[in-house]
Amino acid sequence: MAEVVTGPSRYRNRRLTGVVLSVTIAVSAVVGSSPAAFATTSPYPNPPFPSCLPEQYPPAGSARNSTSTPYEIPFSATLAGGYLEINSPTSLVTVTLGGPINAATGDGTITASSCGVLALPSQKGGISGNPYGTSNNGNTDQYNNNFQFHNPIDISIGLKGVPGVPLLQGVGSAIGELAADIEPTPAANGGLNVDFYSSAKSTSVISACALAGLVGLLTSSLPLPTNCLPAGVSPPGVPGGTCTVPIGNLLDAGISATDFGTGPGQTGLSGAANTTPVHLSTSLTTSSGQAGQPVTGPITGATATLVANDFPVAAVLPSTPPSAFPNPPDLYDPTSTTLCSAANASLFNTLLGLPSPAGYNTFYAPGTFAIHTSA
Numbered sequence: 001m002a003e004v005v006t007g008p009s010r011y012r013n014r015r016l017t018g019v020v021l022s023v024t025i026a027v028s029a030v031v032g033s034s035p036a037a038f039a040t041t042s043p044y045p046n047p048p049f050p051s052c053l054p055e056q057y058p059p060a061g062s063a064r065n066s067t068s069t070p071y072e073i074p075f076s077a078t079l080a081g082g083y084l085e086i087n088s089p090t091s092l093v094t095v096t097l098g099g100p101i102n103a104a105t106g107d108g109t110i111t112a113s114s115c116g117v118l119a120l121p122s123q124k125g126g127i128s129g130n131p132y133g134t135s136n137n138g139n140t141d142q143y144n145n146n147f148q149f150h151n152p153i154d155i156s157i158g159l160k161g162v163p164g165v166p167l168l169q170g171v172g173s174a175i176g177e178l179a180a181d182i183e184p185t186p187a188a189n190g191g192l193n194v195d196f197y198s199s200a201k202s203t204s205v206i207s208a209c210a211l212a213g214l215v216g217l218l219t220s221s222l223p224l225p226t227n228c229l230p231a232g233v234s235p236p237g238v239p240g241g242t243c244t245v246p247i248g249n250l251l252d253a254g255i256s257a258t259d260f261g262t263g264p265g266q267t268g269l270s271g272a273a274n275t276t277p278v279h280l281s282t283s284l285t286t287s288s289g290q291a292g293q294p295v296t297g298p299i300t301g302a303t304a305t306l307v308a309n310d311f312p313v314a315a316v317l318p319s320t321p322p323s324a325f326p327n328p329p330d331l332y333d334p335t336s337t338t339l340c341s342a343a344n345a346s347l348f349n350t351l352l353g354l355p356s357p358a359g360y361n362t363f364y365a366p367g368t369f370a371i372h373t374s375a
Contacts, residue, residue: 051130051145052076052115055373072117072125077369079149083108084247085362086313087160087288088353093217095352097172097202099156100164106290107366109154114147116178118371123182127174142252147174155204157217157351158224167210167228172202173323176252176277183283191294196306197277199248203323206241206344214347240341243348244320247313248277254321255314267314268355274314280306280365290364300370308363313356316345 056072083098098108118125129144151171158164176199183193206214213225246253250260250267251274259266260274267274282292286309293305318340348354 049113049115049146049148053117053128053130053146056117071120073120074115074117074372075125075369076115076372077113077367079110079112079114079365079367081105081107082110082112082363082365082367084110085364086352086354086356087360087362088313088356089360091160091351091353091356093157093351094160094164096156096164097170098153100166106364108364110172111150112148113150114174114178116146118180123184124180126180127178129177132176142175144174144176144178147178149173153202154229157214159217162224165224165227167213167225168204168206169229170202170204171323172200174198174200175246176249179277187283187294189294189296191282191296192304193281193283193294194304194306195282196280198280199246199252199277201244201246201253201320201323203242203244205237206243208238211238211241211344214351218347218351238344240339240344242322243316243318243340243344244322245313245316245348246320247311249275250314251275255317259317259319265317267317269312269314273312273358276311278308278311278363280308280363282306284308286362286364287359288362290362293366295369300372301368302370303366303368305364305366307365309361310358311361311363312358313352313354313361315354316340316348316352318342318345 053072053074055074056069058066058069058071062069081102083096083101085097085099085101086095096108098110101108114127116125116127127144127146129142130146132142132144149172152169153172154166155168155170156164157167178196178198180194180196183195185193187193207228209228210225213228216223216225244253246255250269251257255267255274257274260269262268262270280292282294282304284307285291286307288309290307291305292307293303295302295304297303320340322339
């Protein structure tokens, strides 16, 4: 779901697998809002970003043969309490982006803000970059300017069946166009079931403390590593320790099609698994028991939960470009030739059991959304 990229030791650039997860959550919230477009005329608030698209409609009195201008209703959405968990059948540990998970609420800690438009009457829409572009780190990712994670994101790592401790922090970004559909049949409670399709990635800079903990997990099952993220401290990174984990369409993540496949040094995924966006839905229940919740509540402030676990996670590749980071200052050095070292990529792949097949990785995305019109 996220890729690991190595680079400069500067901590601000840390990013990991959890990025994709947050993206999906935010998108899901957006999808749920589209049906609300039919019933609200609340004023459009100050958008979260300058690039938010405005309301669109065919001019009043347009002739029947005028150029088509479809109705598009703006929406805003937030991600609150999401997480992405990688739990491969061959992994030694469980990694949770946005962890540890709250035992009382079942939520993680990933948060994000987004905005987009929903088309009428198709009830399809999504979040576009408007425009897409690179971030301050100089990479060539199709960074989606209208979906922003609140970075950094804690990443917890622990032995299977044992609560993890935060060892890393990641920075995530949504990539490409995030699409959503409203299912035509209402949920049993009258709410809206929605589906969301997204791609994202996360990058993390490995500190010396985290590296020692990861190597310790690889060489011995106990003791668990201690928390490497004391409050207010940004440990320096290690050479070749900027690694990136992507999920969804790996082409959007900057991975070449020549690296697709199951051979040495490749993604470990076959065919369409390399280019299929992650599918989240309010109507699904994961193999581990997390259930989606339909969109309910006032359309100007509705809630929903989307889940997914039918997506694979590719092996970490040393050459994967880091996740885009929109907020200055971004400390990634685009002139650096040292990204994720082969040794660190191998370490992540061994510990996480990457590539991880579909059915073992969980994306949990609760969120809120609101539909806005100008009149």
